[in-house]
């Protein structure tokens with residue numbers, strides 16, 4: 001531990017909360033610079049998901065319909081009224097969550113938009129109001145959610161790993177669908193460990209498949225024994241994780257380039273994220289939130305006598321979390337690649353074929369999502385070791401290339417991206433819009449686009465014409481930027497943030513390609529811009545403009 005920092009360079013830096021260290025020039029850091037905390041706040045996540053839902057409504061229907069308060073309160077009221085008028089039998093419930101809150105803090109349920117508590121706090125503390133999922137899957141009559149650990153190993157190129165096992169956190173009162181009478185019963189509706197631990201019904205268990213916190217694989221075992229299609233469930237969860245990260249990467253890239261500009265020495269970053277997922281009765285996974293700093297504690301507090309607490313080991317946490325940290329270190333280990341190269345050189349020379357892959361449970365046709373492989377004993381994601389781990393026993397390893405991983409269990413982290421990249425690359429439109437945004441940011445270190453940058457973007461991409469004058473371009477810039485800055489959380493810099501640029505880009509796309517669906521309009525405009533910029537780059541190269 002280096003509480004006051006460290007001068008000598010390290011291979012891997014493991015920071016507790018966030019990373020704001022400008023003195024690291026190499027190695028790998030376990031946090032993305034500053035931004036991830038912002039990016040996964042409830043409002044920012046909801047905005048990013050909304051953009052993707054506008055582009056791809058069916059692909060992103062795993063995130064509940066959400067509205068941002070206070071600015072979208074009139075929209076929320078109006079939309080609910082329209083939906084109720086068109087379907088009088090619809091009796092919705094909504095959940096209000098303060099932005100930046102965690103552990104269930106300040107959360108409450110309402111039946112009608114008029115029940116939102118407007119007294120002071122909503123303006124000082126913005127919130128998200130969201131459709132409440134009324135029919136969750138129950139186990140032992142209790143609502144539960146899943147915490148899955150995801151390793152974002154690299155942003156460019158995108159590399160995502162998912163842990164084979166996660167945690168299931170249980171409510172402590174039997175679930176009933178929300179009524180005016182039970183709305184306030186947090187032990188029935190909220191699965192947060194930090195809340196339920198205070199219930200007298202909370203069960204600490206030494207076993208991973210009983211009690212108020214269990215492994216996700218133990219739930220899957222039960223579902224599988226009841227005949228549920230667990231393979232499809234895993235495939236849906238993998239899709240949810242990949243799509244969510246695709247929604248978050250554009251913003252992360254903007255912050256990344258501002259903290260660690262390309263071409264300058266700096267570390268590479270990776271980060272462990274906690275995905276909170278709810279399963280509906282029909283086994284559809286729903287994303288609740290993404291946690292940038294998930295708790296890695298493997299013990300819990302026990303009250304020995306009133307006011308006297310002791311930390312005791314928690315076998316469930318240990319089973320899941322130790323594997324996640326161990327395997328994250330194995331995956332980012334800078335020596336691993338060197339060893340791998342040395343081994344393959346050695347074995348290719350001896351004529352041994354090096355190979356690996358994922359073992360399938362059955363040859364049944366794959367579900368529409370990624371095809372997943374399951375372990376025979378327990379229906380969690382299983383892994384056939386990578387090349388460096390799968391060398392035949394009969395061949396002795398040369399001393400120099402022997403892997404220190406030889407005695408370790410197989411990896412619990414399964415690569416899902418780029419493995420399934422082909423199925424999801426069409427969703428990465430906002431990423432390409434962000435690349436345009438970053439190109440015109442100009443001065444390194446900023447995250448907002450100035451009016452000149454926006455004008456240059458329009459001019460270089462040849463978007464202005466007789467129907468769209470440069471004066472109209474300025475008005476568009478001012479209108480959108482002013483609105484976003486008036487509701488934004490980040491007032492540190494002036495100018496147009498990425499989300500505002502995305503809105504302006506969608507506007508331009510709609511103007512130019514009127515008759516197409518939104519995602520085709522946006523794709524057409526991206527290709528149009530990229531084409532003009534490529535031509536410009538070529539010209540500059542030929543004329544040596546630099």
Ligand code: ADP
Pocket residue numbers: 064095097101102103104105107130131132133134145189190191192276278288289
């Ligand atoms: P926090 O960061 O405060 O934990 P969450 O978004 O995770 O906030 O919500 C807290 C709990 O509320 C979740 O663990 C879940 O049990 C419940 N919850 C949140 N959103 C929904 C929803 N849309 N439908 C049903 N339950 C929800």
